[in-house]
Amino acid sequence: MELQTGSQARSPSTMTLSFPIIFLLSTNLGSEELQRLEEQIPTLTYDINEAEIVLGKVFRKERALFELRKHKLATEEVDPLERSAPASPNPKRAKLMTPAPASSDIDSDTASEGEIQRRLAGPSPAEPTVRVVKLAWFTDSVKTGVVLPTDDYLVYEGRKVPPTAPAKAPQPRPAEKVAEVMKRALADASSSPRSPQPRPSHGRRGETYASHPVRPLLRQTTSEHDMDTQLPPIPDYLHTPYSCQRPTPVHPPNEAFMAELDKIKTARTLTGDKIGVRAYSSAIATIAAYPYTIQTAQEVARLPGCGSKIARLFQEFKDTGQIREAREDETDPKLAVLKLFYGIWGVAETTARDFYNRGWRDLDDIVEYGWDSLTRVQQIGVKYYDEFQTKIPRAEVEAIANTILEHANRIRQGFQMVIVGGYRRGKLESGDVDVVLSHPDEAATHNFVERIVVSLERGRYITHTLSLSTANSERGQAPVSWKGDNRKAGTGFDTLDKALVVWQDPVWTTGEARNPNPHRRVDIIISPWKTAGCAVLGWTSGTTFQRDLRRYCKKELSLKFDSSGVRSRKDGSWVDLESGPDGKPAPDMLTAERRVFAGLGLQWRPPEERCTG
Template sequence: MDEQYHSSQTMRAASLSPTSTLSLPGLDLSNLPPIAILTAHLKDEELRQLKETLRRYDAPLTADVSRASVFIGKVGTKRRAEFEIRARKLVVEEVAALKRSASPVKAVGLPRKRRKVSRAQITAHEGDSTTEDETVEDSETEDESRTGKQVTPVSSSFRSEEVLQVAQVFDKTSNDDIIWVVKLDWIDACVSAGHLVPLADNLVYKAKVLERPKSLNNKSIKAIFATAGKTAPASQTLLATRPHAVQDILDRAKSDVSTTTTPKSTYQPHRSSNHGSRRFEGKSYASSTQPAGKSYASQTAHLLQATTSEYEGEDTDVPQPPDWVKKGVKYSCQRFTPANGPNEDFLDQLKKIRTVRTLIDDDIGVRAYSTIIASIAAYPYKLSHPREIAMLPGCDEKTAVLFVEWKNTGKIQAVEDYENDEAMKVLRSFYDIWGVGAKTARNFYYNNHWTELDDIIEFGWNDLDRVQQIGVKYYDEFLVPIPRNEVEQIASVVHDCAIRLRDDRITVTIVGGYRRGKQASGDVDMIVSHPDLSCTAGLVREIVEALEETEWITHTLTMNMTNTNRGQHALPFRSAKGAAGGVGFDTLDKALVVWQDPTWLTRTQDLAENPKAKNPNIHRRVDIIIAPWRTVGCAIMGWSGGTTFQRDLRRYAKAVKGWKFDSSGIRSRSTGEAVLLEGPEGVVGGSPEDAERVVFEGLGLEYVPPEYRVTY
């Protein structure tokens, strides 16, 4: 009996742990009503784990009881539930619970497992194409971490069913404002099952709300930022609690996991088909000259039919395709993709369509357009004929349709509609907040009906996590590009700091857009390494502490010690069924921080006149990543390419070599053993760049210089 109890408790802890492998990836809590946590009887660690679990599965967590409909906690009796509700100044009257069907989940036909999306299903979507019949694995790339937005592909084929399932679990017999008080065990059950389960005995109390308290969020932007300005800087907090510095940093550094609820606006993306890959819907996207009932897609197809005759002559001067086109090379890591190629004007249009797909939550569409963009970007000639596009891997007739429209009119109507639509402008402005993903942006607009940053601050400040609050506060500054000389200066400061902490064998390699040759970057990404394995363990924490003390780092957004905690070995190989969503993002030790130069010309004079004088220098986003020497080549490689290059690198390693590639190293998919391409101790006497070349060679790939990995 004791063993059985211990086992159940272990499973419970694992289900609430950010590193759990027991939970199934199909669970999606985003459609639930707003959730508030009843903190009574919850220990600090239990509360932290519960919040992380809810956020991981996109639950609409809120601290504002004026909005909450579901209250979750350690509540075992109706009397206790009534007390908790009264304590939050809610005036309610109990609603008699209705009898439920034996299995609401089964009634809506929710699949037990995720279905694999086939090529036929993918290409059936308008404008979509792909190059491989597989679910893309989660792993880190510099582009994903730059915005703090993890790309976690989610199958939308279940979304309509999930909405029905939520309706079954949280049923309402009227339009009354209803609340539910639910036991914590219900969340455990959902996580273990991988989908929503009936409330059953976990429903403690159900009531109709007669009166709610006023919202807590009634401060103006000036009042909130004025209060925030009085808070002690992160460096002062760290110094004041030096004995607990490690835990202090880790507690303060929390990753963003966006939360959302189902959009209620009439401008919702279509959801009846897999991944909702339809163009925009709503009056703003209907052409004024378009016949009623006729979609824009059919209008575009008609344009292709009516205007391609000029391209069909035998004398058309179409250049011979490069070898990678003739051979149908589908992985972008096998070809050279420069910046500023001959088709940038057309690519700019496709990038905007991909942005739309991101904002409407069309994951397959995003990947399809990424493949198309990468393929056209690698094509060395100016496109002149739709047949050229049809030859490119990942492109098809639908891509040719867009090209013909753009070639004949100088524009693509879908892009024009996107740029002129007010809803999309608002979504894009929210999406540009560091720490806010597309789901959260849609929640802000569709569910909360916010249209500007001031709305978020006035009505939703307490619902933002710390990372998102910082993203809002420094919104304008984070959007200012960082020139190359400033990137180099920031890396130099980190390098000097690391040398003082270790020795002069420390290496700092600037990766990301800078290494690909960008003249200005959105943030600064750097890989820090050392030939001695013991010198990289825990180094990221020490660097952050030292730079906070010297005031270069003003805020620590996230701090991950994952690699140190597993002995600096490559990420263990786990199947997609066993891995928790997004696990790849934390495979290396890293700190995502806010950076500000602490020196300015009049600093001494300003501080003499006012000890609280404000530093006028701009705040920057900086990512400090630590890699052990024996796999530093994988780290450099994993953080130097565009998103599609990195995705294709992982897919190539899987399909061609049977390996799992990760920035922390490579493992065999058949044995799970580490594949040490760089040697047991790394490339002795070489540089991180030398190690990267060794990895290319070990993978059987031709070395692609960073400036030719611009796959966007």
């Protein structure tokens, strides 16, 4: 069927306003609000050192100072009297300076954008400053259509203190100069006349940070300069903000560098730095899709989603074979404990931090002091911790999946199955086993998850059933409604019938009295045939691929995608992408998946090209 496209363009009010460079704090922001604000802020940076404004739900100076320290930005507070009185010019440069008019006297038609930004942000001292302002400043500015002065929203203002460095080390570039360099780089990158708007035309979130030039910040030898003039062209598909439109192989040419970045991303995850996780996820996904071995930091800097910070990290990696921050994270005793707890099945990063804050430092502490406070899933995760950490070879994944399919067809002939997850993306070993089962007869999949679990338990394959969801059957196997019905709407993978179980092969040939076979984590997902393609697509692809697929559907097509199907965001109706032109259902689950790609206007990407991590 023909899709109703309705790309949701960025609000014209934010596109035309000249905001200073903004760093957004994730503190006290929900994931949806955080993503919405990231998409609205046209001058967003992921590097707090480049920011003129630090924006967030912060109301006290003490909290503002804590956030700056947490992000390793050292400052000296600006005296309030210094803000209220005009700054005294340096006598040696008095002839080169002219008095700055009050912000109310600015002529927006004649003043430069940088000048307007500086007046609105406040007096510009000799050293670059940063202002921590309340979130209401940005939202009120958007509502009024004018970038408001920050004075009424100011929580804290401080001069940026450069890190300890040799006496001859270059001083930090003033923030307003950084802003101008950024704008020139963006104009060059888009091959268009310089524009006062510091965003590229495709509206990529955070591209202000992503496109910072790094040549003034990086050493470059003559040979590197010569090499820089002969860099391979950036593939067209890398200019899209959606990783679901790119081929991302399981073993990209820059895998070693990506592994270092992934260690930093994991540390950001464990410490609750949502913005940092998004920034590193985007950079890693871009580098994973880059088809050439990176030679210079300048080559990294030009890639969408990377920018100066990732370029500096590459230079460090190239020079030393490692990244200091990644090494420090690996040796940090607190992070080591958080990683241990995060590895427990059923424990998310917030729970890992809660365990740590209770004073627990290892699994024995959990068992001794907190066993009764754990959920059943977490108790099983602790009990079989070492076994669950052991990877599952492909042959064993296939054996487990074939057993599941065999039992399904014993109950009702005609079931089809696809092994999804990392196995389907080509990984040699998997952390768990994920399978999607479906049947052309919709009646066969109704409440089938309960029957398959009972059959496998009787065969002594399933030792523990930790979660059994029949949500899809309870709503008549209809795709989850989109804000239309009174039915409870779920999201993501929880919208299908599924069972999360612990698996152990009951057959062993050794003379041991107890079963020596390891316990494995297995997810059994049941999908009705009419949306099996969405289920296979959702459960196969890498995390960033899935995230960007949902963003693509929302922004470009006004649709909502999850593993239970596709719905219109306009009227909540189900959008059938899997039936053929004659209205007949797909002949198999893999054909249905291809039809979903085509129906969404996406080029087909085999599973081995969806390895975004």
